Structure formats: C-alpha cells, structure tokens
Amino acid sequence: MEHSEEEVVASANELIAELNAMGHPAIFFITGNFASGKTTLAKELFSRLSFVHIIHIGIITKTIRLLCPDLLVSKFPGDGGMILNEAFRSIISSYTNSGVNAIFEGVQIDIPVVSTMPEVLGGVVLQTSEDTSSVFANRPHSHFKRHADGIRPISYPDSPIFKTIQNSINGQNQTRLETLFFLEKLLRKKISNVKE
Secondary structure, three states: OOOOHHHHHHHHHHHHHHHHHOOOOOEEEEEEOOOOOHHHHHHHHHHHOOOOEEEEHHHHHHHHHHHOOOOOOOOOOOOOOOOOOHHHHHHHHHHHHHOOOEEEEOOOOOHHHHHOOOOEEEEEEEEOOHHHHHHHHOOOOOOOHHHOOOOOOOOOOOEOOEEEEEOOOOOHHHHHHHHHHHHHHHHHHHHHHHHO
16 A cells, blocks of 8 residues: 555654664755755755754755865766765764654765765655756756756766656655655654664
C-alpha cells in the first residue's frame, strides 16, 4: 500500500528522532547539475523534517575562493566529475561529530568520498533536461542565472546510498515524494546498522 506524503514525512521524522536518540545525526545530501532544483528541494525537506541546517556547498566554495584565491577548492577532471577538497570533508565531519541533523546541497559533492563517511545517510542526485535547467536557472530565486547558457552537465558515479531522480518543471512534487521515500529507506537501514 502506498503511503501519503504526510505519512512518509511523519515516519521520517520519527526515524530521525530514533537515530538521534541512538547518538547519530541525520546527514543527507542533495546534488546534481546546475539549475536542477537542489536548493528548492532542500528548502522543502528542511521545512517539513527535523533538520537543523541546510549547508549550501556553493556558498562555501565561493567564500573559500574569495578568502583564499590560490587554494584549489574543487577541480573538474576530464570526465566532468567534481572532487570535494579537505575543507568540505572537515565541514561534513564537524556536523557528524557534533550530532547536528543537516542537509548538504550543491554541485560540488564527491559521491565516492561522501559514501565512505560512516555517519552519512546518503542522498539524491537531481537530473534535468536542458530545457528544464533553463527554466529553473531563470527563476527569481535561482543563484545560477549567470550560468543559464552553456551549462555543461556533470556525471555523478553510482552509489548504493545515492539515488538519481529525474526532476522536471511539472514533476517537482514527484521528486520530493521520491526523495522522502528514499530518505525513509536510508534512515531505516542506518538504524538497523547501528543496532547490529
């Protein structure tokens, strides 16, 4: 039987509380290409679930580049993937060590590295068509307006704790629901692993 979105939200919040009671934070990631709806999805989840912070990786990247212009914050290898540098790993570790529930969102998520961090639940990779990205990039609240033309797609490797979801202009409710179901599944798995 398919559960309603409200039931999945209630279940996820109960599972987050259970995980927290066991001494573990809920650390969830939303990544994907530029203008794929990451920030919108992060805000929607944050407003309904027991997360304390949203960490926008792009803002951190821009701040580090501004303060330390000679520091290589991230690089684009030939395959288009992103490599998370030590600064990001330290930030993620500080959240996991302090027990704060957090959503990390941004393009600069190194899935292979994040997947090896034991406190990380997992996350979703949002993909969109070029037309959808153009619409998302031109929204008033988009922080990637300047990238609307010529956005090059980034390839993200598969991981058992990350699910790729196709986002679309008319499918954002479905994207949110798929994400909630996947998050609930990750929470159940994490709680089971902690109990073992």
